[in-house]
Amino acid sequence: MMQHIKPALFMLLFFTVLTGIAYPLLVTFGAQILFPAQANGSLIVNDKHTLGSELIGQSFTRPEYFWGRPSATSSSAYNAAASSGSNLGPSNPNLRELVQQRIKVLRELDPSNTQPIPVDLVTASASGLDPHISSAAVLFQLNRVAAVRHLPLDKIEALVTQCTEARQLGVLGEPRVNILRLNLALDNRRSCLE
């Protein structure tokens, strides 16, 4: 029994140095050289100002912006220091109430809109930081944003087309729109083509 103690301690030390120090350091070093933008959080930078991370959604609550997924993160929506989903079960009455409230807010914001509400606009994402919504959820908000901003519909449609991401490699994932990027484009702060 006892003869295994020394090898056990040495092996643990060796693997700690190898996989706990050397490996992450090597990956960090290589990543910072090969893919510095991605390794540091895919930040959107304009004139030296950091506008956000392309991958991390932000909360939009004003009518002139496209809104993203509801977020269940604690203390405030889109709290990127504490990612989390709602974990509400499908039969939980609270889920039903929350969805009802979200529907009410969206309907009051744009009473003229009678289209059915796309599911991703009223359900919380898994991370609470989902940067995307479906094309259906963008189309649902198109008229409202155009009206509030006094912009012609085709101009906004053109921006939406620019900001829409197709399935990766033609097959993978779902078509989607990055809300932060679309709203930055609307504000003329950074085009989706950049």
Place this chain on the structure above:
Amino acid sequence: MFINTYSQISLYLITLLLLAKPLGVYMANVYENNPMLLNRLFAPVELALYRLSGIKAAEEMTWKQYVAALLWFNFFGGLAVFIVQIAQAYLPLNPQQLANVSFDSAFNTAVSFVTNTNWQGYSGETTMSYFTQMLGLSVQNFVSAATGMAVLVAMIRGFQRTHATTIGNFWVDLTRGVLYILLPLALVFSFILVSQGVVQTFKPYLTIPMVEQVQASPPTQQTSSQTIAVGPAASQVAIKQLGTNGGGFFNANSAHPFENPTPLSNFLELLAILLIPAALCHSFGTMVNDPRQGWTILTTMTLVLLGALLVTLHYEQAGNPLLNALGVDQTSSLTQSGGNMEGKETRFGIVNSVLWATTTTAASNGSVNAMHDSFMPLGGMVPLCLIQLGEVIFGGVGSGLYGMLIFAIIAVFVAGLMIGRTPEYLGKKMEAFEIKMAAIVILIPAFFILMGTALAVLSDAGKIATANPGAHGFSEILYAFSSAAGNNGSAFAGLSANSPFYNIVLGIIMLFGRFGIILPVLAMAGSLAAKKSVPATVGTLPTHTPLFVLLLIATILLVGALTFVPALALGPIVEHLQMLNQL
């Protein structure tokens, strides 16, 4: 859309099966110590390491010595993770100045990572320093996976050998698993993940002004900036996917955009979940000199996975009927994936969330890219069942296949009873000792899942933690104990499991779920190695036929059903019926 759903599933399964064969053969070479290219790099490292540690690599171990070495190594590994956590405030690489972890949580997490479970009672970005993530958790991601593979290889040697007293050298198997298999794969995978946007930095968390508040005039007084957690995530995500560990760097695990930013990263992380477990089937076939045996096991696993996948897909794509009643559009169309999107990410939609939920629970990975707690009752029951089947449908690296071989032994035993012959598997007679060990392996998780759940629902400390009322709350508890006993690590995460009750009870159960199975498996390996090989006759049940695949599937499902249907009836099934009643 229909076509896209099935093309993604097909692409996934085909890629997996294509990659499994070459990797499996390579891994067999690694464990058989055959010469290979990487020897030039690693052979001197191995030699130096063995010399320093006082290991005689050429000397093999009996099964008891193998167990002793394994237990000492895992004991010290767990102790190290525990100490790092309770002292992280005094250690470097802690830019957010996170406090020391509480004793019960540190115990739970140490056990969780040593047992390859990676159940997470804590939330990554608010609890663990970069130091703890790297030197504590990441290390165990490698060595717990290598431990599982070592046990499997020892068991295969039991089938290979006749009249032998030894089953290999644990230190050599462990070292070769990390150096030649896990480390090279993880290194390459890390860089691919970073290219997609997984973060890898030692900088502190970022603070960025939010677009909406900045543009508002006058600027609003409320939270006008966003703090974004970052860290050395890619290196850890790579190994947590490959080693069926599953412990996320961030709380939301692979649903977090920094752990799984794009559909391509998602596809590759999905592949990584099943890659080694699938490949090991071929390693097994190669090592027992009969590739058909490996194919049989792999076919069995794939068929059960596919069935589970289609059931979950059906319920999640159909959406939540209670939301339909509110006028929410959950139909699948060209512009949206539709379905039950609560707790799911837009970029993954339904199909990738379901594919992940079934593979991560079929394998004992336990990482998530969608919140299982918010799945439909029957959609969420499937991942739960996959765990309860014993983590043998691919299962953990190594542990899945040794679990599956136990079921194969039970299957030949059942068939043997039917025709009145002594059962044989791979030329070895299965006698009383083997069947006893197999029975222990099957009973241990079942016992701890059901008794643990019973204990929790009988105590206030257990019940208070549920986030959802009624039957769903019961499902949360049942899922937690299944996940711990099966060493899976995923959760119905609404359960507030970071309490002394859950930390300690689940911690103990994880230990039994891991080592309570490794011990009888290695004992059986020792017993098998000592046996002579009996030649196959006309009366021998062939174990490489479609008939055997069916027999094996039936054995797995029957054992699972007999054990867990009553418990499932109280949770997901009753919740499903209650929902139908509300319409």
